[in-house]
Amino acid sequence: MPRPHREIPSQRLATSRAEPATAARPQRGLWLAIVITVAGWALLGYPALLLALLSIIVMTGTLDTAVTGPGIALGVLGFLATLAMLAFPLLLGLAVKAPRRSLWIAACFTGVITIAACIYVAVEWLVPFG
Template sequence: MPRPHREIPSQRLPASRAQSPAATAKKPRSLWWGMLITVVGWLLLAYPIVLLALVSTVFVSGPLDGQVTASGIALGVLGYIGTLAMLAFPPLLGFAVMARRRTPWLVAILTGVLTLAAFLYLTAEWLVPLG
């Protein structure tokens, strides 16, 4: 009885790619690496996260007279997005280090770019002028 088609190796692929991907996959790193990266990242970003959340709330709520502008709401929403990116970046980076796959790294880099943008905005607009 002939073998099923899915068990026959491809003649077009090199021998290394025709092997099963489970045999060539890298072993994932320890869970402790991901936890360490997450905790250290949250400790480093704790103050900017709280400060950006407060600044965004002030933008969205508006001044005391009750006039809220569209630009204030837009800045507040962008601040909230930056705050969420700062919260999500350390665990996503820890997972990417543990998993050793491309997709978690792409997601971690995307949130890292948003975190860096939010941190630079917070530093340039709020921390440097106050100092």
């Protein structure tokens, strides 16, 4: 069985100078990923904790109100947004360390959810307009 064309060394180059077609991508340092993750968790710690507590309050209701379906759905969405806020710094650190498309897509997706959750907490609970 003949060898594939990509495995045949070039006739113009010496055998010792022939390089494989694919070169390994350089990976960034592990410390950069750790710094990004820890800094992200430090920045998002308070909003994530606040959103988790607000989700519990919305899901369980207060003493004088009954729990409704939309309240439970809003609480579940709040918990999912809290998980996205916890996952975003880790995924961003991994995406910077090992540049893969799937990690960047996951980091961007959780980043959009994190930004939306931070805006919701800031506008709806911290600075109420009405």
